[in-house]
Amino acid sequence: MINTVGVIGLGTMGAGIVEVFAKAGLSVIxxxxxxxxxxxGKGFLTKSLGRAVTKGKLSESERDEIVGRVAFGDDLAAMKDADLVIEAVPELLE
Incomplete structure (x- = not known):
């Protein structure tokens, strides 16, 4: 059973992945x-959720609950207990 998801890379795509899992009720690293x-990356998430609040798709308390499910950081060791890890790091060919 998956309870905690780790996401590496918090650009537009990674932040979107974080949002999907957090909205689904999972803890996200x-x-x-x-x-x-x-x-x-946290800013991408809060901006997206803020738009949903403005449109009436989420309440402010729902937004806060979703953001509260996510732990943001820069240490890969934080993912040691994740049940699933998704890599969303951009590939820069140069």
Whole structure:
């Protein structure tokens, strides 16, 4: 049974993956390469959820509950207890 999901890479796609799992009621460990990038990923999530609140699709308490399911950071070791880990790191060919 999957209860906790780890997501590595918090760009647009990774943040979207975090949102889907958190909305589904799962705990999410969201990690990127630095604290700044992790905070940016959190910003993507809160902005998306904020739009849903504005449109009446979510209440503010639901938004807060969803964000509360996610732990953001820059340490891969935080994922040691995750049941599933998804990698969403961009591939930069150069």
């Amino acid at each position: 969201a990690v990127d390469g630095s604290a700044e990038l992790a905070e940016r």
